[in-house]
Structure formats: structure tokens, C-alpha cells
Amino acid sequence: MTGAGRGRLLLPVLIFIATAAPFLPALEGEFLNWDDSVNLAANPHYRGLGWTQIQWMFTTTLMGHYIPLTWLSFGLNYALGGTRPWGYHLVNIGLHAANATLVYLIGRRLLAAAGSGGSAQSRSATPVVLASASAALLWGVHPLRVESVAWITERRDVLCGLFFLLAVLAYLRGQDPSGTLRPTWQGVSLVAFFASLLSKAAAMPLPAVLVLLDVYPLRRRALGWTRLLVEKLPYAVLAVATAAAALIALPRGTQVTSYETYGPAARLGMVVYSFLFYPLTFAVPIRLSPMYELPARVELGRWPFLAALLGFIALTAVLVLARARWPAGLAAWCYSALMVLPISGVVHAGSQLVNDRYSYLSGIGFAMLGGGVILWGLRMRGGRRISTVTGTVLAGGAALLLGVLAVATWSQAHVWRDSETLWRWAVEVDPACSLCHANLGSAIMATELGLARLDESERHLRRAIELRPDNPTPYYNLGTVLAVRRRWEEAEAALGKYRELVPASTSGMSRLGLLYLLRGRYDEAIPLLEGARGLPPTAPRPDGSARPLPRAISLVEDDLGALTLLGRALVEEGRPQEATLALERAVALAPSNVPARFWLIRAYQRGGRDDLAQAELVELRRLDPRAAEAAAVR
DSSP states (O other): OOHHHHHHHHHHHHHHHHHHGGGGGGGGOOOOTTTHIIIIITOOTTSSSSHHHHHHHTTOOGGGOOOHHHHHHHHHHHHHHTTOHHHHHHHHHHHHHHHHHHHHHHHHHHHHHHHHOOOHHHHTSHHHHHHHHHHHHHHHTOGGGHHHHHSGGGHHHHHHHHHHHHHHHHHHHTBOTTSOBOHHHHHHHHHHHHHHHHHOGGGTTHHHHHHHHHHTTSOOGGGOHHHHHHHHHHHHHHHHHHHHHHHHHHHHHSOBOOTTTSOHHHHHHHHHHHHHHHHHHHHSOOSOOSOEEOOSOOOTTSTTHHHHHHHHHHHHHHHHHTTTTOHHHHHHHHHHHHHHGGGTTSSOBSSEEEOGGGHHHHTHHHHHHHHHHHHHHHSOBTTBOOOHHHHHHHHHHHHHHHHHHHHHHHHHHHHTSSHHHHHHHHHHHOTTOHHHHHHHHHHHHHHOSSSTTHHHHHHHHHHHHHHOTTOHHHHHHHHHHHHHTTOHHHHHHHHHHHHHHOTTOHHHHHHHHHHHHHTTOHHHHHHHHHHHTTOOOOOOOTTOOOOOHHHHHHHSOSOHHHHHHHHHHHHHTTOHHHHHHHHHHHHHHOTTOHHHHHHHHHHHHHTTOHHHHHHHHHHHHHHOHHHHHHHHOO
16 A cells, blocks of 8 residues: 555544544443433433344334434443443444544545635645645534533434535445536435434435535535425435424424524524524533523523524625635535524524524535635645745644644533533533523432532422522422421421423423322322322222332332432431332433442441442442442441
């Protein structure tokens, strides 16, 4: 192999390594109380690649998503390494680094096409290669990527991104010198597009993106609009089918935001805010947060939505007027808008106004603009190459920028290492974020092995309620904290408020049943627990005595928090035998959960089952040496 050939292979490897490096702190991360708990830590259904698991993966719409290929990747993770989080993080980082190399390969074709027609010779020119590498790294090491990479649940982003980029690369590779798309490469592109849609629906705008690429930089309009649009019909069919599936799946997993609450004017405000948010945070990525909370009211005529509307109109007008001299600017702007549009507020679900992860694919266009700036600086002008001094300054400036971004990404990756650290940061970024306070209170409660910090947990939950009294989640978590503290009446009032706000939710019924169970009111607990699980009610005992505790425990939902709370309470009441019924289920549900295993050790110790306690202690030492040290002290 020639030196040039080795160089062509070495550069993608260097891009892979340089992209992966800033995300290495994520390897120390845990499963978070931000969807990881539901999707992975306490979800037995994805664990393995047997027929039962695969059937579940291809039929579930858990949390409103149909993502069977993402579930298959999680199943493979489990088959290779169980529920240890680092393996899931490692795959996320590897997929993202692979995506950066694909951005480099795509960049070579797009930047060459923008400049001199995209011939093989122009793609191999040193300025194009260096500019494409810069674009790939600018996208790959940017702090906006941290949420998609460091959050295990967002495997769907990086896996969808892999197939999306492969679909684009195959489409570009399939162009012959006349601009005709070769059928074989179109078939490869379609298969990759279908795989991306089965990983996450975010790839839906690809047909429109390909039309945009036809206009610029491929300049294929000479083939005629009819031919170009017919060429995209197979892509459009897949996109429409996915859109329909997404609209069916979304309400099954989460509450879709009502147009009665946020009408057409509010939706317009949400859309234009989204269109501006991602370019601005790409340019100035500071104080990034896991939650940018949707305001209780969105008024188009007030800050920041009016400013977003005016800014969007002004920037769009400037780019349209400048399109003859700078078509790349308008192309990148339109690409970002196309990728953001489906999740910008037209159809909305959840508590967020925007999310960093929504920039994962939409930010590629702005990275290409950065590569274009490098290419512009490196090109020959007037028959002369730029001077050595100018080239050095340009290269040094690009390296400095990438270094600063990589350091910021390294720092941001540390924020995502555990739930408490994440939500403390979110509260610091936005002290008025109700959901951030609620999640921080929940995180403190979930990791607290004693009672010392429950005051702090309660404070954050009450602050969340103060900020947004209409938000049901803090009431649910507050009821749980108060139950741990044995403030039964207050706990019942908080859970009652939760049920009032979301009467159709079975979670409130289940948690209230758990509260009655903790209080020993089994005849009141059992009907609620049966109702929450959709079971027919059982008759009371003929002799009028209370129904047995083991029966009540068996009805508690497969919820890690509920089972751990119940087991802990029973241990503290001196009922270790019954406690193990709940805690063994909790540990089976989430083998890497420290509190569940800690309290199971306590139950075994107090029940005189020292051999089992010692076996669990060995595993706890691997998970958390400090917790194991505390558990070893009787």
C-alpha cells in the first residue's frame, strides 16, 4: 500500500479516536433516573436475544417509541455484559465515533461538489480532505453531542445517526458522472434509511434532505424536478409509514401536549424558538442542560418567542438574499430546519421546550459550514496558495477551537455520570425549572441508604410544586418521600393530589396501595394494587381477618422504587422474611441497583441468613464499595 493509501485509511481512524476521547468520562456513568430506569435498569424484557425478547422488541412502544433495532442493540449489550452500565456507554461512544468518520466521508463528497463538481480527484485534494476532517471533528467533539452519547437511553440517537449517515453516503456514492442515481446504490441507501427509522423516527426528513442536496451542492436540477421527485418516492413511502407509526406509538407511552393548552400561535412560537435554539447553541454551547422546561404558557408576542420569530425571519431573509454568493449558508439553515421540524412543537409530548439531543443530526449542516470556511482558507486564489503564515494561523485557530470544544465536552460528560450530579447541574443552570427540582429530589431519595438527606429531597420536591402546582410528578415523588419518613397522612394527601391531576394513571393507584400496605391496611391496599394491575378483585377472607401480607406483596408492581421502599420498610419494622419477598424481586429487576441490594443484605442479616448476605455483599462491593462497607456493619 502506498503512503497516500495508508494516509487515507489512517485519517478516519484518527477521527474515530479523537471523537471518542472527550466522551470517555461517560464510561463511569450509571443508569439515570431520566428514562434509563424504565428502559433498562428495571426492564427485564430486553435482556437477551431469545425469541421472547425479540418478539417484545418488535412489538413494544415503551415510552412512546417504536425502536426495535435499538432494542436489539441493548439486547446484545446485555448478552455480552449483563446490566453493567459501562458496556452500554462503550457502545454509545463507539457508534458516535463511527458516525464522525461517516461525516468525514460525506463531507469530502459535499465539499468537493460545492467547489469543483465532486470528481474523485477533487475529493482527494488535500484542502478538501483537511476541511472534511475539520467538519467531522467540529460535529463529533461538540458539547451538544454529550446528551446523545453519555445518556444510555439515547442509543437510539447514535444508532439512528449511523444508518442515516450510511443512507446519505450511499446516495452520494450512487451518483454517476451524469448525475444519474445507480439503482444498486439507491437500494443500499433505502435499506440503511429503513434501518435508521427502526432505530428512531428522527430520520424521517431524509427524503426532503436528499432533495435539498440535489439542489445544493450536487446541482442535479438539470435532470428535471419530475425525475428527482420520483427518485425520492420510495424514501417518502418509508417516511410516511414511520410518521403514522410514530403518531400511533407516541400517545401509548406519554401524554401528547393538547392544542387546547398550546394553540396554533403557541405552536408557531415553539417552532421558531426551536429553529433558532440549535444554531445558537452550536455557536455558543454554554450552560447546556438535560431539561429546558416548556413554560406553562407560550405567548408568541412575548419574550423569548417574539424575539425568536423576528430573528428567524431576519436570518432567513438575509440567507435568501445572499444565496447567489453563499448558497451553503441557506442550505445548512434549511437542513437544520428540516431535521428539527418534526420535533419542534407541531406534534409535542413531554415537559421540554427543546433538547440538546435534537441537534444530533440537525447540527451536521453547521459543521459542514465550518469545514467550508477551512476549505475557503486553504484554496488557491489567483494562482497562488496561501502563505505558510496564513496557513499556520488557520490551522492553529481550527485546532484551538476543536480543543476548547473537546475540553467542554469532557467536562459536560462528567455531568451525566449519575442522577444526582445531573439534576444538581440542571437546577444550577435553571433554578426555576420545576421538573429539575423534582428529579433532583427523586435522585436524592433513591440513592439515600439512611434518612439523613431526606430533608433535602423533600425541599426540592416542595420547590418543584411551588414552581408548577399543575405538574403531577413532584406530588408522586413527595408522597414516596413522606412514606419513607412515615408521615402517613401527608403522604396520602400528596398521592391524592397526584391522582387528582392524572386520574387515568395507574401509578397513583399503585403507589397509594403501597402506602396502605406500608401502614398494614392490607384490605385497603389489595383492591388498589389489583386495580392498578388490571386484575379482578378478590373476595375478603371468610373469617373477616386481614388478607395475608405475602399476597399483598405479590401484587406490588414490578417497580424498582416501590419494591425497594416496601422491602426497606419491612426490614425497619423487623419483618425480614417478608422483606426478602420484595427485595429479591427488586434485585432481579435491577441487578446493578445499589439501594435494593443494600436492603436485601440487611434483610438476610436480620433473618439469620448470613450465607446469602455474604454472597450479596460480594456483588455490592463490585457495584459500590462504600455502600458495601456500610452494609457489612450490622
